[in-house]
Each structure stands twice: as structure tokens, then as C-alpha cells.
Amino acid sequence: MCALLISCPDTYTQFRKDVESRSKIRKEQPMPPMLKPLPLETIEISEELPSLQKLGLVDPTVNANTAFPFSGGETHALSRLQSYLWSTRAVEKYKTTRNGLLGSEYSTKFSPWLAFGCISPRRIFFELRKYENERVKNDSTYWVIFELLWRDYFRFIAAKYGKCLFYSGGIKKIRYKWEEDMAKFRKWADGQTGVPFVDANMRELLETGWMSNRGRQNVASFLTKDLKLDWRLGAEWFEYLLVDYDVCSNYGNWNYSAGIGNDPREDRKFNMIKQAMDYDSDGSFARIWVPELSSIHGGKIHVPWTLRHGELGSIKLGVDYPNPMIVAQEWGRHFDKTKSSSWTAPSRNKQKGIDFYFKSNTSSGR
């Protein structure tokens, strides 16, 4: 392994500080005026590209509730960059909206285009710098770069640790006996766990190929920390379905979520009910993806098993919607919030992101 990779810091914060203080972003390459022609004499193109039908597939349908209502290709990637920055100026609020769950504007949605190479991080970086020079430079414009650096970080970590990224014990080779109960896994994958916040996110993934970062962190924690299932089952399911699947970002994030990545904090377990109430306090996200519970008012939708008959209306738990696979002890502390109509979620500014959960105890984000 080259010396540069060996010295790549294991914690994100150190990596970011080193990059920010010592690296320069290389200039973009100009577009070549034209490409060389195909060597026709050696390649015979006799047939047209086969249609989906010819391959035995049907045209994909678009779910009206998708948070990624966009199309592939460079033109659409550039148009999203233009709109997220210059037209809607959504980028100016990114830091406060990035943990959202509903709609296309809470985060940039650049990831699928990045994953397929339709746009480069450098293109995004230089457009952001232009925006900062000409319009607004604030915490939010910085934070998009901060997140893009996570992408870079996971690429370096993948190069540094190679195949260990895919081992049961992850890059730290931690010994842990994961469960491999396929019946439990299927409930998680199909959004039938009986925990509405988990099910809403898993069904969104199943229906659209998209899930928010907040959702990904929660369902990964639920699979590995609550169900104690082998994290690789989850990583492979994501690999199968995500429109932005990227080997380094996916397996790197799963290593972290499972507590087998760098700098694991032993207590890094998400509380599904607290998270649901912090990020979906009125239940509108759950109501979209778990329609069988849509008649339950407000945040109570997140805890159907705690409700009395009157509050459930005609819904029969165990018939119309599953009983929860598991009720973690610590969830109980947050049941009251779901019942109180006056309870409000903490300000988005104070909500914590990947930088909080994954940083070392001594380092800080920004």
C-alpha cells in the first residue's frame, strides 16, 4: 500500500482538517471539442440496443411520492445543480433542512449522479465557490462541501482497508456474532417490522430506490443494534435497491452504523421513537408510506402498540399492521411525546448529523 494511504487519518474529523488545511482542489478539465471517432473497422455494430421489453423487463413506474423525481444523465445533473443553487437558493438553508424526510428540496440529491459519474464533485465544488462569491456564503454552503468530503473520506478508507470493508468484523476486524435470521431480515427489508418509522423508510426505499440520510442511519441502526442481524444483509439490500449505490459510501457507512468502522462508540444506537419524534413529529412522513395507519393522528402514529382501541379506530394490530418485532426499553422514555399535541421537535439547527455520531470524542465538526 502506498505511504499516502497508510497515513490517511482514520477519523473523519482529522481527515477533513488535513484536507482543508493542506489540499487544493484541482481545476476541472476542459471538455474536449470532439471525441475521436469509433474504430469502425474493428467493431461491428450490427444490432440496435435491445429494448427493456426484449430483455423481458417492463418500463419502471415513478411513485408520485418519491423524493427523487429526477432523471439520469449529465444534463439533468447540471440542471439540478443550477436549480438547487441559483434558481431556488435551497442551498442557503441546506444545513437546517438536510435531515428532512419529505420532498426533493431538503438535501441536494446529487448522490445518484455522482455515483454514476454524471457530474463530478469538482464541478459541484467550483459552482458552490462561484455561488459563495456572487450570492451568499454561509454555514449551509460550507456544509455541502463538508458532506462531499465524507464521500471522499470513504473512498480513501476503502482504498486503505480494501477487502476488510466487506468482512463481518469490518475494517477494525471486531469479533461479533451477528444473527442471520432470514425471517427477521425479510420483515426489515419489506417494511413490516411493526415500527412505523422503520417501515416508512424501508418502504420508501423499496418503492422508489431512495431513502434520506436520516432514514438510512436509523434503519441501519435498527437492523444491527436492535435486531442484531448481520450488517452485510442490510448493506447488500441497499446495494440492490439504492439509486445512488456507491460501494465506498455504502459499505463505509454500514461499517460505521454497525459499530465496526473507525472509532466506534459503543453506545451509538439510535432510539427509533426519539428519532421519529425529532424528525417526523407530526407523523406526515409515516402517514405517506404506512397508509394503513394514516387515520392515527399526529405523532401517535409512531407508537400504535401503545394506543387504546379508541385511538386505533378500526385498525387491528396484528391484522392490518404488524405488532412490533421488538420494543426497546429506552423507547418508553419518549412515548409521552407522541401523545402530547403541544410537543414540538427541537430546532433543526440543533439536530445532529453523521459528524456528531461518528466523530471522535475530542474532535468537533464546525
Ligand SMILES: Cc1cc2nc3c(=O)[nH]c(=O)nc-3n(C[C@H](O)[C@H](O)[C@H](O)COP(=O)(O)OP(=O)(O)OC[C@H]3O[C@@H](n4cnc5c(N)ncnc54)[C@H](O)[C@@H]3O)c2cc1C
Ligand atoms: C447505511 C448508509 C448507507 C449509505 N449508502 C450510500 C450509497 O450507497 N451511496 C451514497 O452516495 N451515499 C450513501 N450514504 C450516504 C448518504 O446517506 C447519501 O450520500 C445521501 O443521503 C445522499 O443524498 P443527497 O445527495 O441529497 O445528500 P446531501 O445531504 O445533499 O449531501 C451532498 C453529498 O455529500 C455526500 N454525502 C453526504 N452524506 C454522506 C455520507 N454519510 N457518506 C458519504 N457521502 C455523503 C454525497 O455525495 C451527497 O450527494 C449512505 C448512508 C448510510 C447511513
